[in-house]
Amino acid sequence: MPFKFPKPLLSSSTPFSMATNLSTALASYHHSTDANRRRITAPLPLPTKKRFGVSCNVSKRAPSPPSAVAEEQKGPSLADQLKPLSTTILADQPSETHLLSKPKSTWVNPTKPKPSVLSLQRHKRSSSYSYSPQIKDLRQFAKKLSECEESDFLGVLEGIPHPPTRENALLVLNSLRPWQKSLLFFNWVKAQNVFPMETIFYNVTMKSLRFGRQFQHIEDLAFEMIEKGIELDNITYSTIITCAKRCNLFDKAVEWFERMYKTGLMPDEVTYSAVLDVYAKLGKVEEVMSLYERGRASGWKPDPIAFAVLAKMFGEAGDYDGIRYVLQEMKSLGLQPNLVVYNTLLEAMGKAGKPGLARSLFEEMVDSGIAPNEKTLTALIKIYGRARWARDALELWERMRLNGWPVDFILYNTLLSMCADIGLIEEAEKLFEDMKGSEKCKPDSWSYTAMLNIYGSGGNVDKAMDLFKEMSEAGVKLNVMGCTCLVQCLGRAKRIDDLVRVFETSVEAGVKPDDRLCGCLLSVVSYCEGEDAAKVLACLEQANPKLVAFVKLLAANNSTNFDMVKEEFKGILSNTAIEARRPFCNCLIDICRNRNCHERAHELLYLGTIYGLYPGLHTKTEEEWRLNVRSLSVGAAHTAFEEWMGTLAKIIQRQETLPPLFSANTGAGTHKFSQGLGSAFASHVEKLAAPFRESEEKAGFFIATREDLQSWLQAKASSAVTAACTN
DNA sequence: ATAGGGTTAG
Structure with missing residues (x-):
């Protein structure tokens, strides 16, 4: 079945049909009222650390040092420009003029009255490279440099086979690693003073530094560029920003994007998606959407990478409306998701709790001729496992085998976890044995944890303990989760000495x-x-x-x-x-x-x-008051019930209105930890002679009528009085 | 390693 794209919330029959594609899509995003999205996106502040004006005098070629940049307000600040469109353009009741008004451009730069997104210019590898003997020499030399001891570096450097001209130096710099060597070589070239260091030298060095996650070095180089008046271009900024991102220095990433804005340099699509990802990883959904909107308004055509960023963000937020929005946007741009975008969307569907939609999306992907990879299948198997969709999981597994779809270690372990979720003991045992017999995918602590989970939750203590022994023989460390599984099942079996032994051994082995x-x-x-x-x-x-x-x-x-x-x-x-x-x-x-x-x-x-640990414990309608104890332990459920009855007794005493029906929901015991709650509750009400009866229509529900409950509570109250008087 | 951007495990 092909995946059905959701209908836009503003359909063509609404008065807003003249709105542009963009406005329609945005409106459907901003008008969606999914509570989850609001919860996650609403209270986030905008990046208003500093309000940067755009100075007319700052030339793009030679940015001044940060302190010298004029700070007066000559245009809207970045923060202002990132304000969600919902608060600036779209009112609660959008009027046609609002929707038809031309959106403000993203990058208001007085030196460029008509800003547009810079189009991407990729560099091409010269194919003649590898045929030139000189280039071969230099490549080999770079390899030698990369492999030598750092202390020998300068010595080896003296044997450079050709003079360090601009092209030769670039060639070596491009194939040097690790970052220490790149930096040494960069500084050496600079000291030779044969030619001026251009932007590209900084960019290539920064790239190497980024592999080593050396943000401080990168930032130092960037300041050096500013000081010397060397142009920072989109490549420089995107390298700085993504390095900060990889080092989890998100503030720095935003700071450098703001600095870029301040100089008036237009971001191109790479910088755009890099920055979108920064805001996305910070959970600043509104800012991401705002920047996306601004970019669209100034002529940016988002590409699959940008959509992968958006999809990931909405997935993390569990925001299904957002995911729909991404699909809608891609459709309106005539873009087909590629493999990575599909993988991200599938993952997102899982996080938003939509296994059925994930399944349809997967079928659509396969139908469109895109073959799934390990990540696709991992995402889907995980979704089916969590949803306890045994049939779909097994069918997909079978399809993987029939089609020879790729499997890797993570996918094997995910299949094992899925078996644990669904309770497929034999399938898990078979796979586990296959893994032991394989060359590349020997069971690791994840695999063992999945098996411990299977045996532990199934109450098979002996097999769980056998695995525990086997692990230490195979040299596989027990992790904290495996330890938890074992402790749980040993506790239930009252094998306390074994439990203590497992716990002590684990802690000694480094489990925290x-x-x-x-x-x-x-x-x-x-x-x-x-x-x-x-x-x-x-x-x-x-x-x-x-x-x-x-x-x-x-x-x-x-x-x-x-x-x-x-x-x-x-x-x-x-x-x-x-x-x-x-x-x-x-x-x-x-x-x-x-x-x-x-x-x-x-x-x-x-x-x-x-403290909010039991939200929705009590729910009330005119017809029915309900106690929801599904997430409570047996003792807590009894306590909650007693508390409820006490409150009701007081309400009866005050002769206030009561609904005709009362119910307690214990759940039907499908969850592996809730088993027994229903029967424990049944015997508890029986002991108290309370008039709650197990519902025949709705499993996991106990029902009492107002009349029965009233007479029971009144009888209890009078016997309590009698008891008090006789004492 | 095309000077720069996106996706897999409780």
Whole structure:
């Protein structure tokens, strides 16, 4: 089935049909109301560090040093120009004049009244090169230079076979590595003083420095150029910017782009996509879109690389509207995605939680004659695994074999992880054996982790422990995730001594326990008693002493009060990775309940709720009030239920209006950790004689009517009064 | 390594 492009939100029948293609596409982007996109994009500030004016006097050929550039406002600043079009042009109710008004140009430069994007001029390799004996000599010489000791460098340099003319020097510089040598050679050429150092020498040297991630050296060279009045061109800037990006110096990347803007030099398409990627990696979606819009408005035709950048960005944000926008834009420009763009889009579809659309997009790609590579298949297998789409995963696997599609190590490991996600034990075992028998793809710690995950979540402790032994024999290090899988299944099997041994061995081998592992240990503590609990706590003590101190604080009932709990818990949560916070809270509640500290359990649930760990715990409509306990542990679910009933009793006392129906959602237990919650909840309500009955139509739901609930709560209240009177 | 830009694993 071919992939269907989404309809533009402003269809041709709307009053805005006269809008240009660009405006239509933009409007559909800006008018989409996906909550996820807003959450991620809304509060990001614009890059307003400094407001740069564009000076008329700064010539493009000889930029002045930064301090000498006039800072007065002669045109809109870069920051102003990057303001989202949504806030400058598109009003909430776009009028036709707005949409028809010509967009402002990107690069307002007084010296160039009609700016346009510089068109790209690639350099071509001269084909006569390798036939010339002189060039062969110089290539060989460069190789010798690259391979010699750094201390011998100047000595070897004296044997240069031909005079260091401009062309000869460039040739050597181009094939020199690593960066230390390039810099030495560059400085040597400069000292010879045979010809003036032009931009290209700086650019080639910077390229080598970039391979070595030597941003400081690159920046020093750039300042030297500015000082000497040597032109910085698009190649210089894009090299500086991408080097900063690779060194994670995003501020520097933006700073150099602003500097470029300040000199009035127009970015070309390479610089454009490089900078778009910088803003994208900073998560500044609005800025990326704004720059994209400005570029489009000034005549830039985005190419596949720019679209790959946009697709990646929207994927990271889980923004499906954004992905649709990319597809729409490419379509309106008549561009077919290439392999990389398809791969990025597939990945993005997965992150946006759209496995079905990823599947259609993949089919469209294959139909259009583009053969998938390892990355394509890795993305798709991962998506099917996460979605538990067993049939699609297996079908794709089979197709890979039939078509002889390429497979690499990462893809093998992804297939194993997919088997773990879906529970394909035999398939995983077969693949794992194949990998052991292969030459190039011997199982590594990722492969073993996937297998440990399979055996661990399936409760096959013995096979998991066999793997653990096998790993140390094969010299494969256990990583933190594999350790977590083992701890989890050993804990469930109550094999605490093995658990301690695995944990100690891992830590000695260099595993750094993370919050997930700590959460896993904590959960084992919650269902262990006495000696066992103490042993596991001792492990946890090594990994997270503050957490253990908190567990002890909870247990010291007489000397602990709510404010202490609140203060300490807040500190613990703020030092915990977000994905581990709720599990921590769940386990701590379980620990309290198992030690008969029910009141503490209620306090923790309250704190967890106000710290946002249980969003959507209660939902209310006129017809139905619902308690959602799917993400809660058994103890936390019981606590939440008690809390709810307490609140309802008070509401009844105050004679306020209640809906006709009440429900509790435990989930149907398809998730591997939620199993048992439903049955535990069932026996809990039975013990309390509460009128909640398991729904026959909706799996994982418990239902009570208003009347039943009212009479039960009132009966409870009167018996409590009776009990109080008789005491 | 065409002086410069984009994609694979909890």
